[in-house]
Amino acid sequence: MKVMWLILKDLKVETRRCFEILASISFVLISSLLISYASHYTTIELIVPSLWLVITFIAVFTSTMSFTREIDSKTLYGLKLLPISAQTVFISKVVFTFILIVIQGFIAVFALVLFSGYTELLKIIWIFLIFSAYISVVSAFSSALVMYSEGRGFLMPMLIFIFTVPILMALIKQDLPVLILEVTAMSCVIISLASYVLEV
Amino acid sequence: MLLEIVDVWKKYRNWILKGVSLSFKENGLVAIVGKNGSGKTTLLKITCGLIKPTKGEIKILGKDIRKNKNYKKNIGVMFHENILYEELTVKENLDFYAKMFGCMSDVAIDVFERLGLKKFMNERVGNLSYGWKKRLNFVRALINNPKIVLLDEPLSGLDESARVELSKILSELSNDKLVIFTSPSYPELECRVYTLENGILHESNVVNT
Numbered sequence: 001m002k003v004m005w006l007i008l009k010d011l012k013v014e015t016r017r018c019f020e021i022l023a024s025i026s027f028v029l030i031s032s033l034l035i036s037y038a039s040h041y042t043t044i045e046l047i048v049p050s051l052w053l054v055i056t057f058i059a060v061f062t063s064t065m066s067f068t069r070e071i072d073s074k075t076l077y078g079l080k081l082l083p084i085s086a087q088t089v090f091i092s093k094v095v096f097t098f099i100l101i102v103i104q105g106f107i108a109v110f111a112l113v114l115f116s117g118y119t120e121l122l123k124i125i126w127i128f129l130i131f132s133a134y135i136s137v138v139s140a141f142s143s144a145l146v147m148y149s150e151g152r153g154f155l156m157p158m159l160i161f162i163f164t165v166p167i168l169m170a171l172i173k174q175d176l177p178v179l180i181l182e183v184t185a186m187s188c189v190i191i192s193l194a195s196y197v198l199e200v
Numbered sequence: 201m202l203l204e205i206v207d208v209w210k211k212y213r214n215w216i217l218k219g220v221s222l223s224f225k226e227n228g229l230v231a232i233v234g235k236n237g238s239g240k241t242t243l244l245k246i247t248c249g250l251i252k253p254t255k256g257e258i259k260i261l262g263k264d265i266r267k268n269k270n271y272k273k274n275i276g277v278m279f280h281e282n283i284l285y286e287e288l289t290v291k292e293n294l295d296f297y298a299k300m301f302g303c304m305s306d307v308a309i310d311v312f313e314r315l316g317l318k319k320f321m322n323e324r325v326g327n328l329s330y331g332w333k334k335r336l337n338f339v340r341a342l343i344n345n346p347k348i349v350l351l352d353e354p355l356s357g358l359d360e361s362a363r364v365e366l367s368k369i370l371s372e373l374s375n376d377k378l379v380i381f382t383s384p385s386y387p388e389l390e391c392r393v394y395t396l397e398n399g400i401l402h403e404s405n406v407v408n409t
Contacts, residue, residue: 005299009285016287016324078283078340080250082300083272 002084006092011099014065021100024061028054028108036115047118051108052171055132056164058104059139060157065100066093066143068152076147086198090140090191098136105132127174131167134183138163141190144197163190201225201262202378203348208246208256216242217253218399229374229389232382233404234396240382241280243396244350247380248277260348273301276346280353282333283340286326290317290336293325297343305345311369312339315362331358338366342373349373351381 014021035050070076079089105128113121142159146152166186170179203224210217216239224230234240245251247258249265249272257264260271284293294312298304312318315335320328325336334357341349354370355363367389373379374391386393393404 002300005296009288009296012292013285013287073286074279074281074283075285077250077277077279078297081248081272081275081277082297083270083344084300085269 003088003092003095006089007096007099010065010092010096014096014100020065024058024104025107027061028058028104029111031057032108032111033115036112036118039116039118044116044118047112047116047121048124048174049172051105051112051121051128052131054108055101055105055128055135056160058101058108059097059135060160062097062100062136063139063143063156063160066097066140067147068143068156071147086195087191090144090194090198093140093143094136094191097139098133101132101136101139102129124174127171127176127179130176130179130183131171134167134187135160135164137187137190141194141197144194201259202227203247203380204257204259204262205243205247206257206259208243208253208258210239210242210246210251211254215399217246220256220396220399220401222394222401224378224380227374227376227378229370229391230378230380231387231389231391231393232380232396232401233386233393234382234384236384238396239399240396241352244277244279244352244380244382248275248350273344274347276341276344276349278334278337278341278349278351278354280356282325282337284325284333284336287324289322289324290328291321293336294340294343297340301344303345304343307345307373308339308342311342314365314369315339331362334358335362335366347377349377349379351379353383354381355383355387 031054035047035054039046067076070079109121109125109128113119138160142156142163145159146155149155163186167179167182170182201223203222205220205222208217208220209215220243232240232243242251246253249258257266259265260274263271265271285296288296294304315338317332317335317339320332325333328336334354338351338354341351355366358366370379370381371389381387395402395404
């Protein structure tokens, strides 16, 4: 229940700062339009890896709305003093990030289908959801890991890239069983490490 | 024992705290006085578990806070900075913390009304002035009706009337709570005073108004 209150609080804060979300959605729409246009002159299959790239960018952008924002606004002190575990806070951030990534990811998918006419994209919606879930875990973890660092603007995308490498082959090959296996294993490791990062 | 600070040392580049020890058996009002950079805030953050000491331990109700995470139910902390969500309204912020603690204490409701915050109920915290934010953060620290209240410079930055009212509230709260607050100068309140100088804590005289 407390996880739900944390997520609702984050969503409420985010909707009140809607200009940041709108900036991200603008990026998604412009990227989708450019990728669709370019795919007519190269190869239509280019659209799928481009979608993963767009989602990775969204994850980098969303990571700045996670723990780093809490530390910048000093509200992390309030969270740390609540009688809840570090893992509860982490899970709430993962779900919050997942909601933001999925909403923007769906916009990207539908914009790509609309602009390019490549309806095959709708067949890989499960892979899209699994990748979004994994990258949400990675995004929240990266944000937690570097929140105290001055170089976090550089470190966050680097960490997100490093954590994406282990699942990259399965993602590109669209191998669903292997992807599920790798995502589950990596997520378990990251979630168990998160409590060490967030504890004082 | 309500609170024990046992031989706490803290080093950043230099030693900020050098073997600070304090213990409180009973409720009361305690001031920690020191110049800027003397380590008051660091001591407060170590006491509430936000910062790890280089050496030493903190016990709340006889239990080491590193081993017993339930201690957070027994403390209320107000920092020098605002830690409430600026994008949310006063009501939304207080509701959020009340839900997370599972209660909204009568003390917090009473203090909220006495400090004149009711008129800002639907105002975003970001729109409030420094003084009002400070009062609101004080109310937040009391939401869970804690046994120990830690306040970082609660009286600074407030206008005269708010300072008088808050001082009165602090004295009243100290009847059934241990209230520890920091101050850059000697407070005009009846309380036990400790001075923090060069990382060493000294007990001072009781100050009377």
